Amino acid sequence: MAEELRGGVPTASAAATAPGSAAPGSALATPGCALAIGAHPDDIEFGCGGTLAKWAAAGCRIVHLVLTDGSKGSWDPEQDPAELVAARREEQRAASRALGGTGEVVFLSWPDGELEAGLRQRVQVCSWIRRVRPDVVLGHDPWRRYRLHPDHRNAGFLTTDGIVAARDPHFFPELALPAHRPDALLLWEADEADHVEDVTGYEEAKLAGILAHASQHRSTMAIEEGDTGAQLAAFRSRLLGRLAASGKQAGVAYGEAFKLIQPL
Numbered sequence: 001m002a003e004e005l006r007g008g009v010p011t012a013s014a015a016a017t018a019p020g021s022a023a024p025g026s027a028l029a030t031p032g033c034a035l036a037i038g039a040h041p042d043d044i045e046f047g048c049g050g051t052l053a054k055w056a057a058a059g060c061r062i063v064h065l066v067l068t069d070g071s072k073g074s075w076d077p078e079q080d081p082a083e084l085v086a087a088r089r090e091e092q093r094a095a096s097r098a099l100g101g102t103g104e105v106v107f108l109s110w111p112d113g114e115l116e117a118g119l120r121q122r123v124q125v126c127s128w129i130r131r132v133r134p135d136v137v138l139g140h141d142p143w144r145r146y147r148l149h150p151d152h153r154n155a156g157f158l159t160t161d162g163i164v165a166a167r168d169p170h171f172f173p174e175l176a177l178p179a180h181r182p183d184a185l186l187l188w189e190a191d192e193a194d195h196v197e198d199v200t201g202y203e204e205a206k207l208a209g210i211l212a213h214a215s216q217h218r219s220t221m222a223i224e225e226g227d228t229g230a231q232l233a234a235f236r237s238r239l240l241g242r243l244a245a246s247g248k249q250a251g252v253a254y255g256e257a258f259k260l261i262q263p264l
């Protein structure tokens, strides 16, 4: 993901407030527990790594729910998919720790590129929301216009639909898990961002979380294997430029922009 971070000049467009929408609000209170739901290993760090790092430092339990196995995340036609899946699991746990978490990651392991937003997947997402019982859920915005990757779109719908199912007791009673209604939902890469979390001081933790996904350095971050540091520096600069553009919307140095949906 994060195609725009492969190169070019960062713009404020990702964080820009759409005409007529509300100005970015102030930060949420630190939740006791946050559940981030991503299509692939690395999506969560790109989408909300700074926010999770800030909350983890303040004592919040952070849990990653990764919906696919990440088996198509390589440009190398000789790459063994099973080895890639295993490597990406370890990278995702390391990324959680880099953000200040404990490496608590749930993998649903649907085939990469083939994620569907159907009932079978929804019941799984619902069950994890009921088990983890997060105060805040974070995920992909399924309504982001011109989004190409179906996994990101479907992961977004599974997040919103999973919350609707989790919050009411008559949905999926066969799970035998008590209903749970989170307080708030934050959608990253939002079509109409209206909320910025100040992540100043946590930008390096976000970077560390992203860089933990070593198998993605080439395809997602434009950092080649023999990089002597210049490509890494360029990626860091693009990332900080993006965070600064989002932060500017809320008058802070570095920010992550979201669509906030509350109450749920």
Ligand SMILES: [Zn+2]
Residues within 6 Å of the ligand: 001, 039, 040, 043, 152
């Ligand atoms: Zn992705």
